[in-house]
Amino acid sequence: MVLASIIAANLAGGLLSLLAAALVAFAVLERWVPRLVSFAVGALLGVALLQLLPEAIESQAKPHAVFATLLVGLLVFFMLEKLALWRHSHGPGEHSHGHHRHDAQGPADAARPVGALIVVGDSLHNFVDGVLIAAAFLTDPALGWTTAVAVIAHEVPQEVGDFMILLDAGYSRKRALVLNAFSSLAAVAGGVLGYFSLRAAQHALPYILALAAAGFIYIAVADLIPNLHRRFAVKDALSQGALIALGIAVVVIAGQGQGH
Numbered sequence: 001m002v003l004a005s006i007i008a009a010n011l012a013g014g015l016l017s018l019l020a021a022a023l024v025a026f027a028v029l030e031r032w033v034p035r036l037v038s039f040a041v042g043a044l045l046g047v048a049l050l051q052l053l054p055e056a057i058e059s060q061a062k063p064h065a066v067f068a069t070l071l072v073g074l075l076v077f078f079m080l081e082k083l084a085l086w087r088h089s090h091g092p093g094e095h096s097h098g099h100h101r102h103d104a105q106g107p108a109d110a111a112r113p114v115g116a117l118i119v120v121g122d123s124l125h126n127f128v129d130g131v132l133i134a135a136a137f138l139t140d141p142a143l144g145w146t147t148a149v150a151v152i153a154h155e156v157p158q159e160v161g162d163f164m165i166l167l168d169a170g171y172s173r174k175r176a177l178v179l180n181a182f183s184s185l186a187a188v189a190g191g192v193l194g195y196f197s198l199r200a201a202q203h204a205l206p207y208i209l210a211l212a213a214a215g216f217i218y219i220a221v222a223d224l225i226p227n228l229h230r231r232f233a234v235k236d237a238l239s240q241g242a243l244i245a246l247g248i249a250v251v252v253i254a255g256q257g258q259g260h
Helices: 002-025 032-057 064-088 102-139 140-167 173-199 202-228 234-257
Strands: none
Touching: 002 102, 002 140, 002 173, 002 202, 032 064, 032 102, 032 202, 032 234, 064 173, 064 202, 064 234, 102 140, 102 173, 140 202, 173 202
16 A cells, blocks of 8 residues: 555656646746745645655654754755756756757757756756655655655646756657656656665665655755745735745645644
């Protein structure tokens, strides 16, 4: 049942992300993306601070070790993002974003490096998300589902953004959707591998949960919140605050409803 739940949660995230990208392809959901980002901030912070870290601390792991893992995780995610940004802006023969090279090489040549970078990076990201969801389910099924909600909340706007980049790089809508679907399957692979590997290493679960919390906090604070600050109107700030609170409330209600 646990393995089936892990697979179902990861498949649900992939299908919802793909559906969102498909809707954007027909200009239906584009105006909702900023709202999804605000909700994702609340869900990510809520799961990290109200679910994952408390669960890790309540285990047999020492609190100092858990928070040291959290700190290391934040630094690792920082360096990984630096590496991704460096590769994106310093590829062969380019000094700016890959999709700005259409004039020099043509749409097809420009699409290849950008598309490969997006698909590989997104697949690795989804694989790690699958492992983290598996760790949460192995700790407690209720924690697994609330973690999956947070992952889905931030995956949807991310996948939509990746889809728009692929379109801008010269891919057709059909091919961009196929690539998004392919990368989403990496989450299922990560979930299955995480299930079998972490079952034999239960002592590592609290630290995996701390790493998951680090990833969620970093994504919310370093990636998503700066995007929200680009909108200065009072009505935007109020809307963002309300949606962040809604994201946190969903996590709290889901936890209480399932025994947390």
